[in-house]
Amino acid sequence: MSAGSPPPPRERVVLAERRGARMVRTRVEVQQQTEVGDAMVRGLVRAQLGLALRVALTTVCLLGAIPLLFHAVPGLADVTVLGIRLPWLLLGVVGYPLLLGIAWVYVRLAERNEQDFTDLTDD
Template sequence: MSEGERPQRQRVVLAHRRGARMVRTRIEVQEQTQVGDALVRGLVRAQLGLALRLGAVVVFAVAGIVVLNRAAPDLMVFGMRLNWLLLAVLAYPLLYGVGRLYVRLAEQGEKDFVRVVDSEP
């Protein structure tokens, strides 16, 4: 650069408003302020509610098998008693499916939580 040339001016801009909000909300969650604590409690409450609802589905399904066994204890299907067939064929896929559903919905809840934490005011 010669003496007559001046360096080109550069414009310096502060962080965007959205970025400032993201950092502040994350700090509130990390430092466990009242706002951060309320957000985390909301997430835990949502996951507890999900677990209780899906647990109720499993309890009612197993109770249905017990009621069916009481109503028709000697009912045979394919040479087996129906209650054993239901326990062997229905119970495990039901438990697996409810478990997979819980994981998928819990992960969605966590993604929603992150979206709330990262959102603009």
């Protein structure tokens, strides 16, 4: 800029005043992997990992309790239901719907974590 030329016209930046400014900033921070965006993604990963560990621990405890129950009460191993011994019934028949239910709950909770993250970036 020379001494005789007029200064460039001033521009007013109004991004912070716009309603969608926060949404744009958080989405950009996640996409550009800034420190804030990285922290948000790490929070999502941490939430998903915590959920996976809790569900895995619950599954192991529920399925692991069945053999422990038969070890603690040996008479249960001889019980028959509809001609099928109780250990086979519990491990072979009841175990699969239990795993299906646990998987269904896990998927719903993981989707909720992702929706919460999406809501956070869309605010």
